[in-house]
Amino acid sequence: MSNNWHHNHQEAIRSARKALGNNERVVSLSETFKVLSDPTRLKIVLALAKEELCVFDIAKLLEVTESAISHQLRLLKTLRLVKYRKDGKMVFYSLDDEHIEDLIRIASRHVAE
Numbered sequence: 001m002s003n004n005w006h007h008n009h010q011e012a013i014r015s016a017r018k019a020l021g022n023n024e025r026v027v028s029l030s031e032t033f034k035v036l037s038d039p040t041r042l043k044i045v046l047a048l049a050k051e052e053l054c055v056f057d058i059a060k061l062l063e064v065t066e067s068a069i070s071h072q073l074r075l076l077k078t079l080r081l082v083k084y085r086k087d088g089k090m091v092f093y094s095l096d097d098e099h100i101e102d103l104i105r106i107a108s109r110h111v112a113e
Contacts, residue, residue: 035079036103040064041072044093048082049101052094 020026036042043062047053055073059066073093076082083096095101 032079032081035075035081038072040068041076044069044072044076045081045095045100045104048093048095049104052085052092054090054092058093 036045040062044058047058047061053061055066055069058064058073059069062069073082073084077084080096081100082093084091084093086092
């Protein structure tokens with residue numbers, strides 16, 4: 001039996017197409033979520049949402065090698081999720097901007113509900 005209903009939702013499709021934006025934006029968003037899907041990187045971001053930390057402190061906190069933390073921080077820096085500042089020979093990491101913290105806060109609220 002064939003369905004004789006013909007739906008024309010062009011306005012809804014136009015609206016949804018606008019929400020998608022351009023492909024570069026979608027790819028960038030996807031990369032951000034991929035990077036944050038790794039538990040170690042997510043823990044780093046959660047810690048940096050509260051405190052500015054050096055590689056040694058992050059490694060100690062997460063009980064992971066400094067080398068492993070440095071590798072993860074490079075990935076997070078590439079996607080502009082974290083930034084660093086030098087104080088003499090020490091390098092301290094923090095979240096790149098408040099939007100990262102907003103993203104984590106909103107996702108945490110979603111998971112808690």
